[in-house]
Amino acid sequence: MTSATAPTHALRINPVALSQKVAQQLDRHGNGDAYPAMVVAAEPTWSHDPVLALPDGRQARIVPCVSLLAIWDHLVADRGDEVLVLLTDIPETSLGHGVRSRVFRQRVITVEPWDLVVDAFGAQVPDAALESERWAGPALLDAMPPAGWPRLATTVLTREVALRHLAAVRLGLDRRGHGPDDLDVTTLLRWSAEPGAVEAFTLLRAEERTGLASWLVERFGGPARALFALVDAGRGSDALPLGLLCEALWSNQMPEAVRAQGRVDQYFGGLQDDAAIRGLAQAAVQMVGAMLTDRDNGVRRQGHALLDRAEQLVVQFKAAGSVDHSPILRTGFTRRLTTAAQALTVGRSGTALNVAVDELAEHRLAQVEAERVLRVRMAQRLVRWLGTEVEAPASVADGLRRQIGQWGWVDRALNHVWAGEDAHPELQRAFRTVFDRAQQRRRELDRAFANRLAAWAAAGPGNDGDLLTVENLLPRVVDPLIRAERPVLLVVLDGMSAAVAVELAEELSQHWVEYDPLAGAGTGQRRALVAALPTLTAVSRTSLFAGALRAGTQATERQMFAQGRWGPGACVFHKGPSRGGAGEAFAGELAEAMADPGRLVAVVINTVDESLANGREGDEAGWQLSDLGFLRSLLDLARSSGRAVLITSDHGHVLEHGGEHVKTDDAASARHRTGPSPAGSGEVELRGPRVVADGQRIVALWDPSLRYRPSRAGYHGGAALAEVTIPLLAYLVPNVADVPRGWAPVQERPPEWWEAQLPETPADAVSVPPPASRPRRKAPVVVGEALFDVPQQTPASTARPAAVDLVAALLATELFQAQHALTPRRVDPGKIEAAVRALVEAKGVLSTAVLAQRAGELPARAGGFVITLQRIFNVDNYPVLSQIDDGRSVRLDIALLRTQFGLPAGAA
Numbered sequence: 001m002t003s004a005t006a007p008t009h010a011l012r013i014n015p016v017a018l019s020q021k022v023a024q025q026l027d028r029h030g031n032g033d034a035y036p037a038m039v040v041a042a043e044p045t046w047s048h049d050p051v052l053a054l055p056d057g058r059q060a061r062i063v064p065c066v067s068l069l070a071i072w073d074h075l076v077a078d079r080g081d082e083v084l085v086l087l088t089d090i091p092e093t094s095l096g097h098g099v100r101s102r103v104f105r106q107r108v109i110t111v112e113p114w115d116l117v118v119d120a121f122g123a124q125v126p127d128a129a130l131e132s133e134r135w136a137g138p139a140l141l142d143a144m145p146p147a148g149w150p151r152l153a154t155t156v157l158t159r160e161v162a163l164r165h166l167a168a169v170r171l172g173l174d175r176r177g178h179g180p181d182d183l184d185v186t187t188l189l190r191w192s193a194e195p196g197a198v199e200a201f202t203l204l205r206a207e208e209r210t211g212l213a214s215w216l217v218e219r220f221g222g223p224a225r226a227l228f229a230l231v232d233a234g235r236g237s238d239a240l241p242l243g244l245l246c247e248a249l250w251s252n253q254m255p256e257a258v259r260a261q262g263r264v265d266q267y268f269g270g271l272q273d274d275a276a277i278r279g280l281a282q283a284a285v286q287m288v289g290a291m292l293t294d295r296d297n298g299v300r301r302q303g304h305a306l307l308d309r310a311e312q313l314v315v316q317f318k319a320a321g322s323v324d325h326s327p328i329l330r331t332g333f334t335r336r337l338t339t340a341a342q343a344l345t346v347g348r349s350g351t352a353l354n355v356a357v358d359e360l361a362e363h364r365l366a367q368v369e370a371e372r373v374l375r376v377r378m379a380q381r382l383v384r385w386l387g388t389e390v391e392a393p394a395s396v397a398d399g400l401r402r403q404i405g406q407w408g409w410v411d412r413a414l415n416h417v418w419a420g421e422d423a424h425p426e427l428q429r430a431f432r433t434v435f436d437r438a439q440q441r442r443r444e445l446d447r448a449f450a451n452r453l454a455a456w457a458a459a460g461p462g463n464d465g466d467l468l469t470v471e472n473l474l475p476r477v478v479d480p481l482i483r484a485e486r487p488v489l490l491v492v493l494d495g496m497s498a499a500v501a502v503e504l505a506e507e508l509s510q511h512w513v514e515y516d517p518l519a520g521a522g523t524g525q526r527r528a529l530v531a532a533l534p535t536l537t538a539v540s541r542t543s544l545f546a547g548a549l550r551a552g553t554q555a556t557e558r559q560m561f562a563q564g565r566w567g568p569g570a571c572v573f574h575k576g577p578s579r580g581g582a583g584e585a586f587a588g589e590l591a592e593a594m595a596d597p598g599r600l601v602a603v604v605i606n607t608v609d610e611s612l613a614n615g616r617e618g619d620e621a622g623w624q625l626s627d628l629g630f631l632r633s634l635l636d637l638a639r640s641s642g643r644a645v646l647i648t649s650d651h652g653h654v655l656e657h658g659g660e661h662v663k664t665d666d667a668a669s670a671r672h673r674t675g676p677s678p679a680g681s682g683e684v685e686l687r688g689p690r691v692v693a694d695g696q697r698i699v700a701l702w703d704p705s706l707r708y709r710p711s712r713a714g715y716h717g718g719a720a721l722a723e724v725t726i727p728l729l730a731y732l733v734p735n736v737a738d739v740p741r742g743w744a745p746v747q748e749r750p751p752e753w754w755e756a757q758l759p760e761t762p763a764d765a766v767s768v769p770p771p772a773s774r775p776r777r778k779a780p781v782v783v784g785e786a787l788f789d790v791p792q793q794t795p796a797s798t799a800r801p802a803a804v805d806l807v808a809a810l811l812a813t814e815l816f817q818a819q820h821a822l823t824p825r826r827v828d829p830g831k832i833e834a835a836v837r838a839l840v841e842a843k844g845v846l847s848t849a850v851l852a853q854r855a856g857e858l859p860a861r862a863g864g865f866v867i868t869l870q871r872i873f874n875v876d877n878y879p880v881l882s883q884i885d886d887g888r889s890v891r892l893d894i895a896l897l898r899t900q901f902g903l904p905a906g907a908a
Contacts, residue, residue: 010043010089012205015052016144017116018042018062021109022085023055024119029105034058037075037084038104039095042111044087052085060085068095075102113137120144121162122151130159133215135207136166142208143169163215170204170212172197185223188216189240189280189287192227193306198236222279226271233269241310242267243284246277248323248332257322264317285328289364328364336360337424340376344430347437349387349753353380375621378416379431382438384753385410390441392448393721396456396530397467399449403725404528406751407445408498411722414438415499415621418657439657443703446720450684450702453719457533460689468518469530470726471543473648474564477517477730478600481644482567486740487597489638490646492544493628494537495609495716497652498528500623501727504647505748507625509888512635512645512731513849519744524850526748529726531651532692534672534700534717537609539692540726541650545572545602551692561602569599575606586630594637601643605629612653615713639733644740647729652722654704655714662701667708668693671718672700682706684719734849734888737860745849745859747842806894806903807837813901819872827868831855835869839892847889866890875900 013021022038035058044064052060060083065071071086092100092108100106114126117140130136136159140149143166152161164180171191173179178187191197201209213228226243230236246264249257265272291303310329314320326332340360343353357380360366366373393399417435421427468476481488493500505514505526516524532540532549542552546560554574561572573590593601607629625632638645654671662682666675674693679685682703691698700719701707707715716723732739810816811833820829838854839846846854852862866883873880873892880896883889897903 011041011111011113011138012043012045012142013040013087013111014142014144015048016146016148017111017120017141018085019052019054019060020116020120020148021111022052022060022083025104025109026054026056026083031104033104035079035081035083036104037079037086037102038109039071039086039088039099039107040109040111041089041092042087044089046087051082054083058083062087064088065090068099071095071099075099111141113141116141117144117149117162118157120149121157122153123157124155126157126162127159130157130162133159133163133211135205135211136162139205139208139212140166145169163212167212167216170201170208172200185220185283186287188220188224188227189243189283192231192236192239193302198231201231201236222273222276223283225273226268226276226280229268229271229273229276233267235267238267238309238313239280240284240288241306241313243280244288244307244310244326244328245313245317245319245323247281247285248326248329249319250274250278250281252322252325254322257319260317260319260322285364289328292364293367327362330365333360333363333365333369334424336363337372337376337427340380341424341427341430344376344379344383344427344434347383347386347433349380349384353383372421375416375419375421375431376427378413379434381413381754382410382417382434385413385751386434386437386441388753390445392445393452396449396452399445399452399721400467400528400530400725403721404498404501404526404727405748407442407721408502408725408727409751409754410438410442411497411499412502412622414442414657415655418655419621435657439705443705446702446704449721449724450700450719453702453724454684454686457686457690458688466518467530468527468728470532470540470650471547471549473529473544473728474547474566477646477728478566480742481740482565482600484740485598487641487643488600488646489594489634489643490600490602490648491631491634492541492602492604493608493631493647493649494541494604494606495612495651495653496647496649496727497608497722498725498727499722500608501647501729502750503623504625504628505729508635508729508731509847510885511639511734513734513736513847513888514746514748515730515732515739515743516746517646517728517730517740517743520742522744524744524746524853526746527728527730529648529728531724531726533686533690533719533724534669534693534698535651535719535723536669536672536717537650541604543692544648544650549690549692566600567598569593569596570602571599572602572604574604586633591637594634594641594643597641597643603634605631608649608653609716612655612714612716613712642733645729645731647727647731649726651716652725652727653714653716654718654720654722656707656711657705659705659707659711661710662706662708664708668698669717670707670709670712670715671723672698673708674698686719735860735862737858739859745847745853747846747850749842806840807833809903810836810897810901813903815875815901816872819875823868823871825864825868827865827872831857831865832869832872835865836892839890840894844892844894845884845889848883848887851890863887873897873900 018040021040025038044066046062046064048062050062052062054060061079062085063074065074065086065088068090071088071090074084074086095108114131114137117137118124118126140162149165164183167183168174168178168180171188172194173182173187176190204212213231217224217228227236227239230239230242235242242264249261249264268277271277288303288306291299291306294300294303307328307330311331314323314329314331320331323329323331324335336356336359340356343356346352357376360376361373393402414435417431420431478488478490508514514526516527518527519525532543538553539551542556542560543549545557546552547564552560558572562570564570571593573587590601590603593599605628607627608623635645664673664675666673666677668674677699679699682701683699684702685697685699687697689696700717702719704720704722730743811829820826820832832855835851835855838851848862848866849859852859852865855865857865866881870881878896878900880893880900882891882893884891
C-alpha cells in the first residue's frame with residue numbers, strides 16, 4: 001500500500017477495527033509485557049465503552065488524548081491488568097523520546113485502512129477500482145459492524161461488494177430486515193423516508209458522503225441523482241412525496257403545470273435534469289403505492305403520511321389545478337370520483353361510464369378505498385341493468401328463477417349503492433339518482449310478481465308443478481339423500497335473501513363445488529324455494545322442518561323434525577343449544593352429532609335475521625362467510641366428515657331504504673296485516689290453503705319501501721320477491737367420487753350485465769308487457785292464471801350452432817388427431833368434443849366439475865381429464881387450456897386455439 005493512498009486526516013476508528021488492530025499488533029510484536037501502553041494514530045474521540053475486549057481474553061482501556069500532556073499523564077499513572085490504548089492525532093515526531101520510550105514498539109501505531117478492511121472481509125487485496133476510492137477505506141473501517149464484515153470466498157475484495165456492504169450499513173438496511181443484496185432504487189427511496197435517516201447521512205464525513213452518493217448515482221441512475229440533489233439541498237426527506245407531485249406535473253404540459261415545474265426545480269437545488277426527476281417520480285409512485293397496501297400497519301401509516309405531505313407540497317407549489325390526473329395523489333382520486341359520478345348521473349351504460357369507472361379502479365388508492373370503488377362499480381352495474389329490457393315475471397316459478405339468477409344481483413347492488421358515500425357530494429347525488437331509478441324498476445317487478453303470487457296462493461298445495469316450496473324441501477331434496485345413506489348437513493340461515501346467497505356462494509366456491517340437487521339428466525342451475533305465507537319465521541321455518549304448511553315455535557320444529565322420516569337421531573340445533581362454551585366454536589353435542597354419519601343434522605343460524613332488528617356494526621353492505629357466526633367452522637366439520645351440505649333459509653328480507661310508515665291497526669308484522677279491509681296501494685291480498693293464518697287470508701305489502709311498524713334495519717313478512725324467494729345452495733367437496741343421483745354441478749355465472757360492457761341504450765321503465773316489435777319467446781304453458789309454468793329451455797342440440805362449427809373444424813385437423821394419438825390415456829373423442837363445446841359456449845371458462853359433467857366424465861376423474869386435455873391442446877406448452885382458481889376452473893384461450901390448430905377465422 002503506498003503512502004499516497006493514506007488518509008490526509010486523522011482516522012476515525014470503531015471498536016471492531018481497533019480491537020482487530022490491537023490484537024494484530026500484540027500477536028506480531030509482543031515483547032513479553034502482557035499489558036503494554038500503545039499509542040494509535042487516530043481521531044482522539046471515543047464514544048464507545050472505554051474497556052474493549054480483545055480476542056485473546058485480555059482487556060484494553062481506550063483513552064483519547066488531544067495533547068502531549070494527556071498522553072504523558074496516562075503513561076505515568078498506575079494501571080491494572082489492562083492494555084492501555086491511547087488515541088491521538090499528534091504526529092510521532094512531536095511526542096518526544098521520553099514518551100516513545102514508554103510505549104509499545106517505541107512508536108505510534110498507524111492504522112492502514114485497507115489492511116484491516118481486506119483482512120476483515122477474509123480477502124487478500126482490494127481491486128484497483130476500490131483502492132482508487134480514497135474515501136472508502138476509512139469509511140469501511142469506521143462502519144465495520146460489531147460482528148465484523150462478512151467473510152468472502154474470494155481473495156480480491158471488489159469495489160461492488162465493498163461499497164454495497166458499506167451502503168447497507170450507512171443506510172441501515174438491517175433495520176428493515178434487508179441486506180446488501182437488497183439494495184436497489186426502492187430500498188434507497190424507502191431509506192429517505194425513514195425518520196432521521198437523511199439527517200444521519202449528512203453527518204458522515206464530507207468525503208464519504210460525496211463518494212457514497214456518487215457510487216449510488218452511478219449504480220441506480222436518475223432516481224438516485226434526483227434524490228441526492230434533494231439531500232444536498234437539505235430536502236432529502238421530501239424525496240418520496242415530492243416524487244409523487246412531480247409525476248403529476250411532469251406528465252402535464254399545460255402552461256400552469258410548466259410554471260409549477262419551474263418552482264419545483266428550485267427545490268432540487270437547480271438540478272436541471274428532467275430525466276432524473278421523471279425517474280424519481282415513477283419510482284416514488286411505485287414505492288408509495290406498494291406501501292399503501294402493505295400488510296404491515298406501520299408501513300401503511302407511513303405511506304399515508306407521505307401522501308399527506310405530497311398534498312401539502314401541492315398547495316405549497318400552487319399546483320392544485322395541475323395534478324388532478326395523478327394516479328396516486330388524493331386529489332387525483334377525488335377527480336376520478338367526480339368523473340365517475342358525472343357519468344353515472346347521465347345514466348347510460350356507454351363508453352364514458354366504463355372508462356370512468358375503469359380509471360377510478362386503476363388509481364393507486366382504489367385498493368385502499370376498496371369499499372368506495374365497489375359502490376361505484378355497483379352503481380355502474382345498475383346502470384347497465386337499466387340499459388337492458390326486462391319482462392315482468394310470467395309466473396311465480398319464473399319470478400323465483402329470475403330473482404335467484406338476475407334480480408338478486410340487482411338487490412345486492414342496490415344495497416351497496418344505498419350504503420352511499422360520505423365525503424363526495426356529487427357522487428352522493430349520483431348514487432341517489434341511480435338508486436331511485438333502479439328501485440323504481442324493482443318495484444314494478446314486485447308489483448307484477450305479487451299478482452302472480454296471489455293467484456298461486458289461492459290454488460293451494462298439490463298444484464305446484466315442479467316448483468320447489470319450503471315445505472317440500474325435505475321430501476324432495478333431503479329424503480333421497482337419506483335413503484341413499486348420504487350424510488347431510490342442513491344449514492338454515494334464517495332470513496337469507498337471494499342477494500346474500502350470491503355473495504356467500506362466490507366465497508364458498510373456493511373450497512366447495514355447488515350442485516343442483518334436482519337437475520336430473522339436465523344442466524345444473526341454482527334453485528330457489530317459495531316461502532310459506534306470511535313470510536315469517538314462525539310459519540315458514542316451521543313448515544320447512546315439519547315438511548308441511550304450519551306455524552309453530554322452536555319446540556315445534558324440533559319435535560316435527562325428529563318425528564319425520566329422516567332417520568333415527570335426526571336433530572336440529574337452534575341458537576342456544578348450538579353455541580359452545582369458552583374456547584369452543586360450537587357445542588360438543590353438535591360436534592358429536594356431526595361425527596355420526598347416520599344422523600341428519602340441521603343447524604339454524606340467525607345472524608342475518610337478527611341484523612334486521614338493529615342493523616350490523618359498520619356501514620359496509622354485503623355478507624361474507626366470516627359474518628355468519630360459526631358457519632365457517634361448521635362447514636369445515638362437514639367437509640372432514642364427508643357430508644353433503646344444503647344451505648337454505650326460511651324467508652328472505654327487504655332492507656330499510658328510506659321507506660314509508662303506513663299506519664294501520666291490524667298489523668301482524670312489519671309487512672303484513674290480518675284485518676278485513678281490502679288491499680290498498682302497495683298491498684296484495686293473499687288467500688287460500690297456502691296462507692297459514694286465521695281464515696287463510698292476509699294482506700301483505702309487496703312494495704319494499706312500505707312498512708307497518710316503526711323503522712328497523714330490515715323487514716320480512718311481505719310479498720316482495722326478496723321476501724318470498726328462498727335460495728338453495730347445495731355443495732359437495734371437490735372431486736367427490738359418488739355424486740348423488742340426479743345431482744349436477746352448477747355453472748352459476750353472474751348476469752351478463754354484471755360484468756359485460758353493454759351497448760349504450762336508453763334505460764327507463766320496465767317493459768310490462770314488452771313492445772310488440774320485440775321478438776317474443778315461446779309462449780309459456782298456462783295453467784289457470786299462469787301459476788307454475790317454467791320457461792322452456794333451448795335444447796342443447798340446437799343451441800349455438802357456431803360453436804359446433806368450431807369444434808368440428810378442430811376435431812378434423814391433423815394436429816388434433818396426432819396429439820390425441822400421443823396421449824397415454826386415450827380419451828373418447830366424444831368427451832373431448834363435449835368439453836370443448838361447453839367451454840366455447842361458456843365463453844372460455846367453466847368450473848372443473850361442470851366441465852367433467854358436460855363431458856360425461858366421472859367427478860373423481862375430473863382432474864386427470866383436464867390434464868389429458870392439456871396434453872392434447874397445449875402444443876409446445878402454449879397455454880391453450882389452463883387451470884385457474886387453484887384448479888377449480890378451466891380456461892380455454894379460443895384465440896390461441898385457432899392459432900395453434902390453424903382453424904378458420906369464420907369458425908366460432
